[in-house]
Amino acid sequence: MTICPICSAKIRLDPFEKVRDSKSRVVEILICGNCLVLLNKNVFADLEVAEKAEDLQSSGYEGTTPSTTAIAEELVKERSNLLCYLLNHPGDYQQRRSAYADIGCGGGHMAIAGCEYFDRVYAIDFDSTGFFLTESLITIPENLQFAMALNKIDIKLDLVTMWHVLEHLPDPSTFFGELKSKMNTGAILFGQVPCYRPDYVDQSHFAFYNESSLATLLISSNFEVLEIGFDLENSFMSFIARSSKEKSEP
Numbered sequence: 667m668t669i670c671p672i673c674s675a676k677i678r679l680d681p682f683e684k685v686r687d688s689k690s691r692v693v694e695i696l697i698c699g700n701c702l703v704l705l706n707k708n709v710f711a712d713l714e715v716a717e718k719a720e721d722l723q724s725s726g727y728e729g730t731t732p733s734t735t736a737i738a739e740e741l742v743k744e745r746s747n748l749l750c751y752l753l754n755h756p757g758d759y760q761q762r763r764s765a766y767a768d769i770g771c772g773g774g775h776m777a778i779a780g781c782e783y784f785d786r787v788y789a790i791d792f793d794s795t796g797f798f799l800t801e802s803l804i805t806i807p808e809n810l811q812f813a814m815a816l817n818k819i820d821i822k823l824d825l826v827t828m829w830h831v832l833e834h835l836p837d838p839s840t841f842f843g844e845l846k847s848k849m850n851t852g853a854i855l856f857g858q859v860p861c862y863r864p865d866y867v868d869q870s871h872f873a874f875y876n877e878s879s880l881a882t883l884l885i886s887s888n889f890e891v892l893e894i895g896f897d898l899e900n901s902f903m904s905f906i907a908r909s910s911k912e913k914s915e916p
């Protein structure tokens with residue numbers, strides 16, 4: 667690799683270390699000397715064979731799989747608390763709550779919770795298993811639409827959440843370019859990624875971000891970084907960013 671897929675620097679990515687992944691396979695971790703992101707070289711090599719990143723993601727739905735209506739309802743309530751926290755964060759969407767999307771929605775609980783606060787809600791995931799499981803347990807609000815890709819979103823979003831999505835993307839710049847075009851100026855992006863820990867090195871995680879690499883990616887994709895924080899118990903990093911004005915906009 668001669669271009670960093672995160673910061674686009676044209677530099678050789680240096681060997682960082684060799685480790686065993688969650689399936690005991692020996693994998694090589696590379697580091698970008700510019701943004702300091704850590705990349706799993708073997709997952710990128712797998713991608714050349716698989717063609718699509720989706721094929722590398724674990725087969726079968728691995729998210730929370732509630733088996734009863736009560737559990738599904740409880741999950742929606744939990745996600746609702748998280749959304750409430752976020753909606754108290756200052757953002758332009760305080761005045762305008764037309765549309766919200768949860769990217770990588772899994773069972774769709776966060777998106778369902780969002781239906782109370784937004785006129786239109788999109789639950790986006792390339793794998794529909796989790797969402798359809800939830801649909802079999804609880805009533806899906808009428809203002810919620812499930813889609814398997816961003817191009818199905820046909821109005822501008824005011825809030826986007828992406829929980830443990832970024833690390834699964836081999837080309838996050840292209841993804842953010844498309845996502846940004848679906849967001850209003852001033853819209854808020856809220857996400858979380860795993861930090862670099864042995865337990866999190868697996869066959870679906872392309873990149874391990876740190877504050878520097880995450881900020882570099884967000885800023886180059888025309889987002890303003892509002893906050894980066896750490897969940898020290900679980901070794902997760904969260905971020906809140908605001909969609910900036912495009913350079914072509916007045």
Ligand SMILES: [Zn+2]
Nearest residue numbers: 670673698701
């Ligand atoms: Zn880089």
